[in-house]
Amino acid sequence: MKFLLEKSVEHLEAASRARAGANAAAARYHYLKSAEFLFKAAAKSSGRMREVRLARAQELLDLARGPAGARAEPAADDAEPGAKRFLMRERPDVGFDDVAGLDEAKEEIRLRLIYPLAHPEKARRYGVGRGGGILLFGPPGTGKTLLARAVAGEIDAPFFTAKPSEIMSKWVGEAEQNMQRLFDEARSCGRAVIFLDEVEAMIPARRSSRSTVMQRLVPQVLAELQGVRSRSGTLLFLGATNEPWAIDPAALRPGRFDTKVYVPLPDFPARRRMLEICLSGRPLAPTVDLDELALGLEGYSGADIAWLCHRCACCVFVESIRSGRDRDIDIQDVLAARQQVAGSVSADEELRYRRWAEGPRRCLANAGTAR
Numbered sequence: 078m079k080f081l082l083e084k085s086v087e088h089l090e091a092a093s094r095a096r097a098g099a100n101a102a103a104a105r106y107h108y109l110k111s112a113e114f115l116f117k118a119a120a121k122s123s124g125r126m127r128e129v130r131l132a133r134a135q136e137l138l139d140l141a142r143g144p145a146g147a148r149a150e151p152a153a154d155d156a157e158p159g160a161k162r163f164l165m166r167e168r169p170d171v172g173f174d175d176v177a178g179l180d181e182a183k184e185e186i187r188l189r190l191i192y193p194l195a196h197p198e199k200a201r202r203y204g205v206g207r208g209g210g211i212l213l214f215g216p217p218g219t220g221k222t223l224l225a226r227a228v229a230g231e232i233d234a235p236f237f238t239a240k241p242s243e244i245m246s247k248w249v250g251e252a253e254q255n256m257q258r259l260f261d262e263a264r265s266c267g268r269a270v271i272f273l274d275e276v277e278a279m280i281p282a283r284r285s286s287r288s289t290v291m292q293r294l295v296p297q298v299l300a301e302l303q304g305v306r307s308r309s310g311t312l313l314f315l316g317a318t319n320e321p322w323a324i325d326p327a328a329l330r331p332g333r334f335d336t337k338v339y340v341p342l343p344d345f346p347a348r349r350r351m352l353e354i355c356l357s358g359r360p361l362a363p364t365v366d367l368d369e370l371a372l373g374l375e376g377y378s379g380a381d382i383a384w385l386c387h388r389c390a391c392c393v394f395v396e397s398i399r400s401g402r403d404r405d406i407d408i409q410d411v412l413a414a415r416q417q418v419a420g421s422v423s424a425d426e427e428l429r430y431r432r433w434a435e436g437p438r439r440c441l442a443n444a445g446t447a448r
Contacts, residue, residue, distance in 0.1 A: 139267075213317045299325075
């Protein structure tokens with residue numbers, strides 16, 4: 078199965094490169110080969126994943142047969158100096174089952190993508206479109222990136238991601254062109270997820286920014302967001318931020334970031350699940366009570382909990398090397414690590430996020446979080 082999916086991805090990337098080089102014949106060939114391997118993968122799948130892969134393979138066939146496969150784009154040699162291309166980075170192998178909590182956020186994403194893809198006739202009847210923009214906001218380390226990767230994994234779609242440093246440029250006009258290329262590369266796949274972390278760095282409030290680059294880049298991002306739903310294909314744009322109040326207000330209105338999803342610190346069930354995941358595969362003494370541990374980690378983020386588990390395992394590992402004797406990780410090891418690893422989000426910081434989530438913007442609040 079993994080081989081079939083990897084080959085499908087290889088041919089899809091080759092098709093994108095062929096299109097960039099205005100080689101329509103090669104693009105068609107690689108779209109067909111990508112569809113072929115995906116059909117084979119679908120035959121070995123079952124349930125919803127089988128339906129998703131069949132639908133995706135049909136989209137690739139349509140690209141090969143229709144004008145998309147033949148559409149010429151500027152050759153790479155003709156592009157301006159310093160031009161970047163944003164090829165598909167990965168097809169994530171994680172899904173919603175790998176994300177602890179965040180049930181309301183998952184349901185919102187299902188409404189945007191999974192339900193319309195699984196029930197296209199009903200979606201057309203009720204006028205429910207696919208894709209759009211979703212803003213994930215909350216304290217650092219709460220799993221916003223994992224949730225974004227899980228979205229692409231759920232629909233078996235290419236996952237595009239870029240850092241602000243990859244978009245920004247000192248050359249006039251290049252940052253806007255980089256942003257346009259990112260969206261164009263994703264649209265060429267028919268179905269894709271774009272994820273931008275630290276999105277406030279690319280869509281800052283223009284009144285507070287004196288940068289001439291930002292005065293040009295922000296309108297470009299807003300235009301791309303505005304067009305996400307209006308164009309063919311299925312494109313979901315996910316932006317993540319630890320500073321939602323720093324984003325330009327124009328990006329937060331409906332039609333751009335339609336939904337704002339609060340990704341808070343984990344509650345007890347999520348903390349308990351994170352401990353289970355992070356300590357799995359490690360020798361754990363039967364006396365370790367994960368419920369008791371989870372109760373004592375209130376205020377910890379998913380990243381804090383992962384690091385705590387890593388630290389306690391490292392301490393026992395070093396001890397075993399020095400003593401020559403292996404032993405299980407016990408409760409004292411975990412408690413000692415907790416003394417070294419404090420929660421990284423203060424109560425005041427968490428309160429600020431909650432106030433923003435519950436404010437007039439009516440952001441979507443959630444009880445869980447991701448690891």
